[in-house]
Amino acid sequence: MKKMPLIIAAVVTGVLLTAVGGAAAWYTLRPKVEPTPEMLAEKAAEEARKHPPKYVSLEKVIVMLRRENGDTGSHYMAVDLVFKTNEKDEKVTREHLPMLRSVAVRSLSALTPATAGGMSIDQFAEEVNKAYADSYEAEKRDKPFSEVMIGKLIIE
Template identity: 45%
Template sequence: MTIKTWVMAVSLGMAVAAAGATATWFVLKGPQHKATAEAPETVAQDKTVYKYLSVDKVIVMLRDPADSAQPHYLAVDLVIKVAAEKEAETKEQLPLLRSIALRSLSNYAPDKARSMTVDQTTAALNKAFDEDYVHSHSDKPFKTALISKLIIE
């Protein structure tokens, strides 16, 4: 085999490999491009402008039936996602939201609170908010509550 033939064979092999890699990339990434193209239509349908309100430093003393002499605390900062037109109404209810969060989180034992993920704690808080608003027969003025800081001592 001459050097010229060898160089052509290697070049042809590299071109085939590059074409295969490109084809694979397009096959694997194709649906994501389609989903990305559809995403603006979905976003365009929801024209709600959201604001975010802070509820800082909700400090909760956790109950510990096994070791009542040692206090355990949980500190959480919340972010309330609210539609812009409901911002004033939600601001008026921030003390209520702080109270509901305190009541909900104080039921946890320290071990249970430590074992929960942030998502589980967020879900428990949102469930407590939903239940309180259903119980009081009023509409919840915000979309959801998020946790921006969680400390368990």
């Protein structure tokens, strides 16, 4: 009779240890579920809802276009750029605006008036995005923004 509580405690302990061992085995041996593109898209959308993007403007970037042979006049382009970033990198993007202006001028000043006049907004954005990617890669730094968009474009 005195050993009965000890036997009950041993049985209960054994059952609990078996249950914990079974749960651990199930957890480690269960099949791994690979995320589908839909699951990844939903997760990205959820992140976007939690942390909406921030936009930083760089206005009035004036660029003198390269002259073509025989052209004696000056041709200019004015462009407003908008950088898409996140909340934590917004300040860094603002601090980089002078450098970003310089890279945009260097990239776009290589265009002739004829070339610039035949380009779409998407092509301008692609050109500037590539220039920024190359610039940050050359400096071995991470871009504080995900993309640059054209807010306004005037070619004179």
